[in-house]
Amino acid sequence: MSVRLSNLTVSYRRHPAVHHVSGEFAAGQATAIVGPNGAGKSTILKTMIGALRPDAGRVELGGVSRQHIAYLPQAAQIDRSLPVSVLDTVLTGAWRHMGAFGAARAQDWQAAQDALAAVGLGEFAQRPVSALSAGQFQRVLFARIMVQDAPLILLDEPFTAIDARTTHDLLALVRRWQAEQRTVIAVLHDFAQVREYFPHTLLLSREVVAWGPTAEVLTEANLQRASANVAHWHEQAPVCRVDDAAAQEAQP
Amino acid sequence: MNELYTLLVQPFIEFGFMRRGLVGCLALALGCGPIGLFLVMRRMSLMGDALSHAVLPGAAIGFIFAGLSLPAMGLGGFVAGISVALIAGLVSRFTSVREDASFAAFYLLALSVGVLLVSKYGSNVDLIHILFGTVLAVDDAALLLVASIASLTLLTLAVIYRPLLLESYDPAFLQSVGASGGAYHLIFLVLVVLNLVAGFQALGTLMAVGLMMLPAITARLWAQSVGGMLLTAIALALSSGLGGLLCSYHFDLPSGPAIILFAGSLYLLSLLFAPAGGVLPRLIRQRHLAH
Known part of the structure; x- marks a missing residue:
């Protein structure tokens, strides 16, 4: 493209x-x-x-369309004090498939798990994002881009x-x-x-x-x-x- | 056993107004708990307070036209609250005034208009009723309203849960995938105002926000997940309603402040003892792990 x-x-x-x-x-x-x-x-x-x-x-x-662009902003303004898990963060990358209201499909969960493994954080899926270092969190955001499949x-x-x-x-x-x-x-x-x-x-x-x-x-x-x-x-x-x-x- | 029955159950068996008060509080708690938690997570804890003041002039206008009529005052309060929320939001979007500052400006305006209207056209007793409400005087119509608003709140939150949470967590991402965060924010503000309107008959405009914020702020000290915090906030709001009503009955206290003080005491206790953020668990020195 x-x-x-x-x-x-x-x-x-x-x-x-x-x-x-x-x-x-x-x-x-x-x-x-x-x-x-x-x-x-x-x-x-x-x-x-x-x-x-x-x-x-x-x-x-x-x-x-805009939904086919994966965008990682400079110093993402993510509120990491919220108790959101690493896996859930990565799973939001499947927004194009699930949207605001749809369910995450089995393959979306799988894609999120695979992406986490690919960035070396397979063990961290259930941890809250507040427990990660800056580098680990950047890995999480790259994993989300992989799930976006853009x-x-x-x-x-x-x-x-x-x-x-x-x-x-x-x-x-x-x-x-x-x-x-x-x-x-x-x-x-x-x-x-x-x-x-x-x-x-x-x-x-x-x-x-x-x-x-x-x-x-x-x-x-x-x-x-x-x-x-x-x-x-x-x-x-x-x-x-x-x-x-x-x-x-x-x-x- | 018998004493426990006298203490906890008998007031509700014996008196119809206590039963109605309890049902009203439980319904309020179901709606206000989650709404308050989202306000906390969106760093809007003080917006709830501002909006509760904004509801006042509308309620006062309703009062002037229809006397102490719940539908008139509720409708007036809803319109006033939504107007202030919308105007403040628009002003911050199209001028250089930040959202919290423009909220402060408009709620102060609204509050002074409200106090002016009530003192010009109503007696002071009525003003106190509007400001502080009385949960023991809720009638069937009021109960129906509170229960409807609670149901609507829970259903709507269930539907917009994901985009609303994501808009608090990572608004730039939501925007980048083309979803309209503003629309969900607006729906949420409508829910906030609706719940304040539901609360003001029972607790008064000034106290209503207490049942919203205190359980939500306390929940953050206990739970480690968003779902857990939601359930904790609801549970705390429910027990504050029950505990506050019982205190007000046994010690002959006004019910609104009793309920909010009960919620406040739970907060103070949690500050000390809660595992996720309390002071004492932090003081207990635990040896660090190997890795």
Whole structure:
């Protein structure tokens, strides 16, 4: 499945966080989105799931509905003080099948158990989530993504504050998802991870700095351009005229 | 044995008003326990309090038009409570005022309007009746209302249990799978207001929220699962109703405060002794395990 951004602009209080971004994510492969803080990386993911509305342009999901996207937000705001079990958390990944009111099928339970085993937490099914460490909990959230069985997987800084061992295990899952022809898009900061596990990279600083094979994107020159770009921010910025110019050109 | 009978059973055998009061309290407890628990889990413990104040002006308007009539006051209270909940929710969604702040603003407005209306058009005795209610004066119509609201509450909660719980636990996930968390939140707010309306005849607008919150807060100290907390909250609310009524009978106390104080005592005792969060179990030093 292909995800295409066409002339996408998303702004907060009129200031664009993502500015006239166009391009296509490689279908069935893994793309990393990198760039400095404030470059609009999370904004692109949030627009894909429909949580933010574009000011201009659009996200084309290739006919896939929102229910077929698995999205792991940055520092998920999950209330872990509630006495919910690990297995129940993973089982919510089967929402597409059971919805708000339907029963979980036998295969949903099985999928949840299998996913927990795959992330190395098979023994933890009945524990409350409050008893887990941050790394273990991230494993639980990856297990839920496996149960969601989605063709498009969005990860927003999934390895921040996660130890090396856990990161390594979870990156193996990302590799497995690529082998299963799923499209994975992850916001990351560790270039070594990106080079090793992500064949494609989008380098962003509100606008596309470079987008393509990772080795060609992550060059010193590109990275410098990216960090210079984000520094521009003016309270009194003029209104953007890019769309006006495009409209004039289109007229006969 | 005989003394126990005199203490616990005889008041209900002997007096019809005690029996009706008991049935009313038990029905209230069935609805209020789970509602309170969801308020606690959604970090809205104080919203229940705010909404209970918001019910007052509606009840007062009903009182002005129809006197001490339960349907009129109940309907007025329901409309006022829902309005405050909706307006406060909308204001927080479309302005920079946060939800708890806008709730506080609107319930204070509503409360002052209510007190103004009652003191202008009713005697002070009536005001006290509205504020503090009296469980021993509930008639058959009131019982029917309370029982209907309790049934509706339990049925609705059973239906929306999963999305409502998930909306408290992981709202971003619910949004990402395309379910409308806001709709369930709204249904839940309607249930909260309905239960407050059910409670105000028996316990008064100010006390009604006590039977909702105290058992729910206490339940968190005892149970380790959501289902367990729900059952514990209901059990605590039921025993508070029974215990409070008996205290009010034997010591000649007003029934509303007696019930809430009974629930409050259970809470204080649990703070000390409850296994899941009490003070004393924490003080008992247990040696750590090998792994």
